[in-house]
Amino acid sequence: MVTQAKKPENNKPVLGLSVKGNPEIWDDTWVYTTCGGCYGQCAIRAHRVNGVIVKIDGDPDSDFGPRGGICAKGEAMIQAHYDPNRYNYPLRRTNPKKGLFEDPKWERISWDEALDEIAKRLKKIRAENPHKLLHGGTPGPGSGPDLPLGFGVFGAVFGTKNWYVGGAGLHCGSGSHMGAGLYHASWSIVPDFKYCNYALQMGSNKGTGSGHSMGFNMRLSADARSRGMKNVVFDPICNFGGGKATEWVPILPGTDGIVAMAMVNIILNELDVYDAEFIKMKTNGPYLIGPDGKYVRDKETDKPLVWDAKDNKAKTFNDPSIGDYAIFGEYEVNGVKCYPSFQLLKEHVKQYSPEQAEKESTVPASTVRRIAQEWVDAAMIGATIEIEGEKLPFRPVAAIMFRGGQGHTNSAHSYIAMCLLNAIVGAMDVPGGTLGWPAYVEGYPDTGRFRMIPYACKDGMLTAGSFMEHRPWPIEDSQVPYTTLMKELTPTASFSPHPVTSDFDKYWDKLGRPYEIELAMIFGANMIRSTQSREIADEFWKKIPFIVTFNILPNEFCEGYADIVLPDLHPLEAYCLFGTHGPFFNHPIGMEGWDFPVRQPVVQPAYERRNKLEVLWDLADRLGMREEMNNYYNVYFTSFGGEALIGGDIDSIRHLGDIDPKKVVQLIKPDEKITYDEMMDRALKFYFGDEHGLEYTLNNGPVKWPKKVHEAYWRWYVDVRIPIYMEHIAELKENVMKNAEKAGIELDWEQFTPLTSYFTPQVGKEISDEFDLYSFSYRDILHNGTYTMEMPWLDEVSRLNPYTYNITMNAAMAEKKGLKDGDLICLESPYGRKTTGTLQTMQGQHPQTVAISACSGAWAKGAPIAYGKGTNFNILLESDFKHACPVCWSQETAATVKVYKIDHRIEFDGAGGDKL
């Protein structure tokens, strides 16, 4: 069902297209769909002329993106779609050897042959132990909700819990998702660009990078800059985030946390400023903490107790008779001495002086002090603003962090430290402050459906109406590991580097090796270049007996390790329901409207490419799983329809049996074998009414409606609190330690403390006289994942950009080391990992650092444009518990290196392509 060709009217010129001469034009059609350049999924219109896609424009009428503009990645999608190197047919590996540079020697097979073989293996595994299936992948840019709706559902119904996604924080961060989930019921955070006056970024490229919500962030942050918003960017490099800052502050990787803590210290203890009302009403600041570091609880109800300063006695936190919450003082309750957690926090942060922060981070103490002062001045505690007739607190400051700031072994604490800056001035989900991606949706006005409301859960803490990957609150209990990811050990982890680690076998052995992974199904991913340490990854993937991948283009993982490759659809030829996993993932913030862009094919899929969801359903039929999957979809869609039947996280799928079937709307009948577009049509009609099915979007663009003020800025409209004292970590510690022992796992237990603290990251511990520089990578606006280097337009401009394909160093440091622009250099880690590239010196870079943008350095022979371009940074990283945050398991994404000249690109030795 591809949009019919629209012929231009007779003798009328084609509009919005440069045409030379008078060629015959029989098709001049614009199609509403979503971009697949990154996982921002901006609403676009694709221009098709004479059956060929010629242009990508942002949808000028949609808030879900740049409103008419698009970034280069989106435009270049066209070339990926028409790349002659694409996978067009199912392929089978005939070379039994697997490895980094192995030639798969593909043999073309039929779909039936491919699916028969896969189904046969899956049946056997399911009968023996479904956990033997590992499924997942890194966030494929075009995948969108196919991730949970397709693979997530398939795996859960199949019965495996080995769901391996997200590159274990290499691309985003477990700390970010844990923290944003906990504090904002959201996947990440961004300044309220419309009203913010002072934004502080720590290792974040919001508005200048890529990823979810990139489109509207670009647009809104440009408006903010134009308006004069101050933007202080802490970053080791002055390129993207730093390049648009009003003040760039160089900082050593992994030390953002101590700068944040020092600022909190200055604000609370030197300036003595904080938003008392926010702390009393919206945090666990008043909750009483006993000598064991945990809440003092009411004996009858088990609810945490607070001290009512008016009545002078302890009461449960949500007792309606409370006159005034004490946030200071020493009290005796239930026979123990206890303190409000805010009191403890305020005392605790005194140890973080600006001088100490300077020593660790190299940010001058005077700068830390000055920015702390500017922060409170700009925060306007007590101010209000009126928006559409509603009076709201106005706190026009926002501190945000994404991958870079928390991509270290102190991930959880670094992120929480930064969140404290927002919490203590009340700048959370109020105008001008730090906003999560939308957590509060009342639903489409006519139907009341597509609803998601955050609410108070255990201990009065905020939890999301819907989420994914992990439930931000309440956290699960710790368990002895039984999946190969093992993250059930530490429920504060959202992603895990295991089992693709150098120490996994040690722990799995200790656990008695309950089973082995026999089959891996990986979609839209590059599990050997996009993840940490290809040497460690190679050891792991080589051992998996059978690997199936769904891909559009050849990559290093398919070539080196896949047994069967299935040709996926490019976003430009595919259906996909919504550009989102949920509004909390990438919907426009603040008063930007509600908007539901939907993906549909601009051209008919060519060759034998198939929609991966329909392929999974085909497999499900062969395994007798279709009915269960249909039931899951019904529950999933219904739960957005009014009742949060399920949390949206993968785990909740496994509790389908607990759900009252009367509450589930049967959009799909149990044994129906529908197509993806049929499912989309029914879901759209269910959410938005019968007149708003797929046909509607095809002709009119996305369903839209205005956002209400209390949806955009929900914080003071919902009675929820956030933990500025991480009591749950104190609760968790004992059991985690006990369970860890069963697996022989030793974590840095010091970090299991409820008071946000600074811990030197592993990278900082590995600095030495020999390995004296910190190397790191960062998002480049031109690239996403590892496939964008294959697009000729992006490759062309990357070659013109001074930094994208080069390794950068501070000019003075390079000179000190006898290096100059154009030198071929090698970066070597203390573990002997090596990567090479061309040096480009910069003024805008911290002298103790070496930087590589994106993750280039492709070696797949099937992707000739990308081959050899740029540098693969991930080679330098380690993958084990030592290099992961113990609390949230985010990876250490920086590595110490020594730098020297080299005569050739050593990491390509044996790759088999052109000599580099």
Added chain:
Amino acid sequence: MRWGMAIELKRCIGCYECVLACKAEHFLPPDIFWNRVLIGESGKYPTVTKLIYNVRCNHCADPPCVKVCPTGATQQREDGIVWVDEDKCVGCRYCMIACPYQMRSMYEDDSKEYFPGQGLTEHEKVGRELYPHKPGVVQKCVFCKERIDSGMAAGLTPGVDREATPACVTSCPTKAIHFGDLDDPNSEINRVIKEKHGHPFHPEFGTDPSIYYID
């Protein structure tokens, strides 16, 4: 009427979409760019500013390239757009030397493919039908004159209506580029230039460029 641009440097994030929108719009061959993004730095560590400049032919009011062209291929329209008639151009490149901004490109080899050795893609083939490029001639930004002409014929306003506005302008995700009539004192572009102190690059070249930059 004199078409011009004003580019707000604060808004620009260096995403290169202006470059690629133009490449897509005109099916430009490999290694040919009609506009570019120049990246640089100003200052010394730690006080550094990143510089991002999107540059293209300035469609100067006093263009030296027109003066030097021996065949009259390079010419200027009434509305100020400077363009090259590829049927008249003999590829002498005098204009390339004359242009002080170095904004012209010589297109030589029409056998170059975007995927070398793998033939022309469907996309490249349709490009050769819709917007063919003659090899051996000089080419450059034409302010999307075809869009402007067809748009105006349909009653649309360049700089206001998307279909009549240059592709780089409409494709910019931060709306950094304004397009309009510099001769109209009431135009939006003149307002922006006045209010935000727009200035052309290298005014000392004396060519009276039509592209202004706003710091």
